[in-house]
Amino acid sequence: MSPNCILERVATTKSTNDDLLARWRAGELIDPVARIAREQTAGKGRAGRVWLSNPEDTLCFSLAHPFYKSPNELSGLSLVIGLAVIAGIAAALGISETALHRQGLRLKWPNDLLINSAKLGGILIEGGQANPSSPTWLVMGLGLNLRNVNIIKQHLGANASLEAAALDQLMPNQMTAPDTEFIWLKLIESFESHIAQFTQHGFGHFQHRWKQWDAYDGLAVYISGAGKEPISGIASGVNDTGALLLNQNNKTIAIHAGDISLRVQS
Numbered sequence: 001m002s003p004n005c006i007l008e009r010v011a012t013t014k015s016t017n018d019d020l021l022a023r024w025r026a027g028e029l030i031d032p033v034a035r036i037a038r039e040q041t042a043g044k045g046r047a048g049r050v051w052l053s054n055p056e057d058t059l060c061f062s063l064a065h066p067f068y069k070s071p072n073e074l075s076g077l078s079l080v081i082g083l084a085v086i087a088g089i090a091a092a093l094g095i096s097e098t099a100l101h102r103q104g105l106r107l108k109w110p111n112d113l114l115i116n117s118a119k120l121g122g123i124l125i126e127g128g129q130a131n132p133s134s135p136t137w138l139v140m141g142l143g144l145n146l147r148n149v150n151i152i153k154q155h156l157g158a159n160a161s162l163e164a165a166a167l168d169q170l171m172p173n174q175m176t177a178p179d180t181e182f183i184w185l186k187l188i189e190s191f192e193s194h195i196a197q198f199t200q201h202g203f204g205h206f207q208h209r210w211k212q213w214d215a216y217d218g219l220a221v222y223i224s225g226a227g228k229e230p231i232s233g234i235a236s237g238v239n240d241t242g243a244l245l246l247n248q249n250n251k252t253i254a255i256h257a258g259d260i261s262l263r264v265q266s
């Protein structure tokens with residue numbers, strides 16, 4: 001399998017998300033496009049934060065894709081993309097997802113990847129619908145700390161020849177390519193297959209699987225950014241729209257947006 005979308009590579013840009021968003025606003029996006037940059041000079045994180053990257057060990061890319069769904073139906077997408085990143089890393093390293101789980105890979109609601117509690121990557125989804133008759137174009141940006149990915153690989157002694165053979169199949173004219181290229185292509189393939197399943201079945205299809213990777217399931221947490229005051233409770237998985245379920249005094253509430261942190265027990 002190889003990616004179906006248009007693949008673009010640039011050395012430096014301000015932000016791969018902004019590049020694709022500008023084209024969407026100008027009405028220039030027709031087919032899905034994936035854009036990778038070795039370096040971003042103005043990378044963006046969630047909630048207006050800056051995303052700092054280092055060309056030596058960070059992978060930055062965005063995929064722009066059209067969706068024919070209502071905003072409500074799209075609510076679980078960022079969680080599905082988290083699962084797509086896990087599957088993509090497993091495919092790139094030639095190992096099972098179970099092995100990654102054993103190595104401490106987890107998802108932090110709504111869109112961070114953690115490795116043994118340290119941040120491995122983050123996802124930023126932006127975009128919208130230009131007019132009621134057009135699809136919703138979403139730009140799904142991923143920043144991944146490759147040094148941590150390679151540490152997983154070293155731990156597992158992943159099969160380097162498998163990687164070379166697969167790369168040769170994907171890019172027959174490319175004599176040599178850095179690991180980053182291979183990981184990127186595997187991630188794009190995984191994004192595409194997960195998006196296809198999400199489009200067909202919605203988030204409910206992934207709800208159970210997401211829970212297995214949930215970094216904070218059953219733990220005391222607080223959520224900031226969901227209201228004026230932080231909300232605390234016990235994280236209890238996600239519902240079938242991808243909202244975080246928080247248990248407070250035997251009542252369960254659904255949180256649709258915010259930042260989750262572990263509550264330090266005194």
Ligand SMILES: O=C(O)CCCC[C@@H]1SC[C@@H]2NC(=O)N[C@@H]21
Nearest residue numbers: 015017043044045046122141143
């Ligand atoms: O953790 C976060 O807050 C999300 C980080 C998302 C970073 C990626 S890197 C590629 C794409 N372009 C950007 O400017 N941001 C996203």
